[in-house]
Amino acid sequence: MIISGMVKSSLVDYPGQVAAVLFVPGCNFNCFFCHNRFLLEGAHNIINLKEIKDFLIKRTGLLDGIVITGGEPTLQTGLISYLREIKELDYKIKLDTNGSSPFVIAQLLQTGLCDYFAVDYKAPAARYPEICGNSASAGPVLKTIGLLLEHQAGFEVRTTVIPQLNEEDLLCMAKELPVVPRYVLNRYRVPERYLPEDQNRILETAYTQEHVNALKMVIKGRQPNVLI
Numbered sequence: 586m587i588i589s590g591m592v593k594s595s596l597v598d599y600p601g602q603v604a605a606v607l608f609v610p611g612c613n614f615n616c617f618f619c620h621n622r623f624l625l626e627g628a629h630n631i632i633n634l635k636e637i638k639d640f641l642i643k644r645t646g647l648l649d650g651i652v653i654t655g656g657e658p659t660l661q662t663g664l665i666s667y668l669r670e671i672k673e674l675d676y677k678i679k680l681d682t683n684g685s686s687p688f689v690i691a692q693l694l695q696t697g698l699c700d701y702f703a704v705d706y707k708a709p710a711a712r713y714p715e716i717c718g719n720s721a722s723a724g725p726v727l728k729t730i731g732l733l734l735e736h737q738a739g740f741e742v743r744t745t746v747i748p749q750l751n752e753e754d755l756l757c758m759a760k761e762l763p764v765v766p767r768y769v770l771n772r773y774r775v776p777e778r779y780l781p782e783d784q785n786r787i788l789e790t791a792y793t794q795e796h797v798n799a800l801k802m803v804i805k806g807r808q809p810n811v812l813i
């Protein structure tokens with residue numbers, strides 16, 4: 586298990602909880618608008634796991650939970666044993682994932698170690714390779730979401746409304762998904778780092794918050810639990 590970054594306290598990464606956020610390096614997708622591009626390039630900065638554990642022991646009672654994010658946490662060998670260590674400290678655990686590893690999610694569901702999941706659904710299935718890199722596919726993501734529903738796990742699905750997604754795309758995505766317990770549409774922000782060849786699409790005009798709110802209303806018929 587490799588951790589490459591830590592936010593010691595966050596009020597916005599785990600709904601209703603005060604949480605520390607741990608970032609793992611590496612991802613099997615390559616979304617052009619990734620906000621953590623430095624993590625895609627591998628583990629340049631490795632934080633000692635004992636230091637993190639000592640910090641978490643000291644913060645018992647002050648923090649409610651831990652968010653494991655990235656990068657893509659399900660690619661980490663040793664993820665389950667690491668989460669077990671955290672659980673022994675009595676923290677709630679939220680896992681952020683791109684949804685590409687349903688077999689890992691199935692294992693996590695068996696262990697009961699995660700209290701909450703956030704799964705990104707990034708594009709209509711037909712546009713996954715274009716938006717998330719050539720090897721990306723929506724099939725495993727939909728399988729992950731199906732498993733979470735089947736196990737009645739606490740989870741949300743998130744979509745960043747990048748400028749390249751239009752109303753038709755969002756409606757298509759809302760229909761491709763089963764009805765999910767919480768669907769979050771996030772406004773697009775320009776990332777600090779991006780690939781030079783992506784400059785044009787990165788700098789396309791973002792939707793305003795008002796427009797994103799209007800898009801939420803468009804998909805509400807299909808996804809009644811979209812966060813308004």
Ligand code: SF4
Nearest residue numbers: 612614616619656683
């Ligand atoms: S799945 Fe997430 S971490 Fe991976 S490239 Fe896409 S935005 Fe970045």
